[in-house]
Amino acid sequence: MAEQNNLKEFTKGIFQYNPMFVLVLGICPSLAxxxxxxxxxxxxxxxxxxxxxxxxxxxxxxxxxxxxxxxxCFIVVIAAFVTMVELLMKAYLPPELNASLGIFIPLIVVxxxxxxxxxxxxxxxxxxxxxxxxxGLGLGWTLSLCLVSSIREIVGSGTLFGLKVSESYQxxxxxxxxxxxxxxxxxxxxxxxxxxxxxxxxxxKAVMKND
Amino acid sequence: xxxxxxxxxxxVVFVNNFVLSKFLGLCPFLGxxxxxxxxxxxxxAVTFVMTLSSAITWIVYNFVLxxxxxxxxxxxxxxxxxxxxxEVLKTISYILVIATLVQLVEMMLRxxxxxxxxxxxxxxxxxxxxxxxxxxxxxNTTDSPKHLGFLQATVQGFGAGIGFMVAMLLMxxxxxxxxxxxxxxxxxxVPIAFICTGxxxxxxxxFSGMVQ
Numbered sequence: 001m002a003e004q005n006n007l008k009e010f011t012k013g014i015f016q017y018n019p020m021f022v023l024v025l026g027i028c029p030s031l032a033x034x035x036x037x038x039x040x041x042x043x044x045x046x047x048x049x050x051x052x053x054x055x056x057x058x059x060x061x062x063x064x065x066x067x068x069x070x071x072x073c074f075i076v077v078i079a080a081f082v083t084m085v086e087l088l089m090k091a092y093l094p095p096e097l098n099a100s101l102g103i104f105i106p107l108i109v110v111x112x113x114x115x116x117x118x119x120x121x122x123x124x125x126x127x128x129x130x131x132x133x134x135x136g137l138g139l140g141w142t143l144s145l146c147l148v149s150s151i152r153e154i155v156g157s158g159t160l161f162g163l164k165v166s167e168s169y170q171x172x173x174x175x176x177x178x179x180x181x182x183x184x185x186x187x188x189x190x191x192x193x194x195x196x197x198x199x200x201x202x203x204x205k206a207v208m209k210n211d
Numbered sequence: 212x213x214x215x216x217x218x219x220x221x222x223v224v225f226v227n228n229f230v231l232s233k234f235l236g237l238c239p240f241l242g243x244x245x246x247x248x249x250x251x252x253x254x255x256a257v258t259f260v261m262t263l264s265s266a267i268t269w270i271v272y273n274f275v276l277x278x279x280x281x282x283x284x285x286x287x288x289x290x291x292x293x294x295x296x297x298e299v300l301k302t303i304s305y306i307l308v309i310a311t312l313v314q315l316v317e318m319m320l321r322x323x324x325x326x327x328x329x330x331x332x333x334x335x336x337x338x339x340x341x342x343x344x345x346x347x348x349x350x351n352t353t354d355s356p357k358h359l360g361f362l363q364a365t366v367q368g369f370g371a372g373i374g375f376m377v378a379m380l381l382m383x384x385x386x387x388x389x390x391x392x393x394x395x396x397x398x399x400x401v402p403i404a405f406i407c408t409g410x411x412x413x414x415x416x417x418f419s420g421m422v423q
Contacts, residue, residue, distance in 0.1 A: 178412040
């Protein structure tokens, strides 16, 4: 039973509470860094690391944090891990990747997903469950980043992971600029809404048939 | 001097609009742009906080974080004179400055202008987690291609706030009309807002290249 619960804490972040397509949180970095799959993966990894670590620490010290000043406490914990991730990325990742992520690595501090999980999950739950929750939501966000960035990279520059998709394709570079990001995310959100609506319609019909 | 300031404002309001070309501050942009009146309130509050926080973070950057003789902390701990504190304290110090500033503005407005305070309501505390505020602080100091002066940094913060307000106003006008239009059910709400923003960004792309 306990194992099943743990599994649920982990998988709910990928589908039921997907940060990008269901909660629509943390949109700024998801649009800015998704010009190529490599950037999307790096951003997702960095945010997942911060999310898991801050969830863990906050849920350990949760009984010592008074309710009135919990937000500043969360921000300091998150900012510490963001600084760590920034220094680690500068040390171990290629400089051009760091340059293309730019200010969006320090801006993980104000990413709503991390604050939201700290406030609504880690502040109320045990450390182990909080780590699983953070890992699940982080993975869900990384997967969505990969989806958006692969669409934008294929259409906008005709490559995937830097490899050419087709010789004859003429890339539409507007897709890797600002307007393309908004339109791709809007259409993807519309697509997921359409699937949800169709599913609920089907179940409604099934119920009516049974009656 | 005036020419330079005008150039910064035009560049940051139209050419490099924070919302439409830098993807900063999208959460409040989508969340509070349903009505024109609340869009103006939020825009004004953000402009105010952005201007003040650009000024204060510039001071923090130049006198606390940067290595050199001007560093205040180096007077107590001499070893900081060569290293500076940019790498380790940048994020934490900026976010704390912004959070304190928002709290201070909230208290001052409640005492001095209760009417304005009432109309801004919940938008004020939300500004702390607006990534445009932290973004302009970073772009003014550590991530700026050249070292900006105090006035330039403050003007850039003010201009970024005005750019945010312009984008919010345009968007709220569009969304007030959208409420009356028959949209496919799966695109209602956030998806159509994103597509409209994309088209607006396409229009703003026409400004690119005007200012270097």
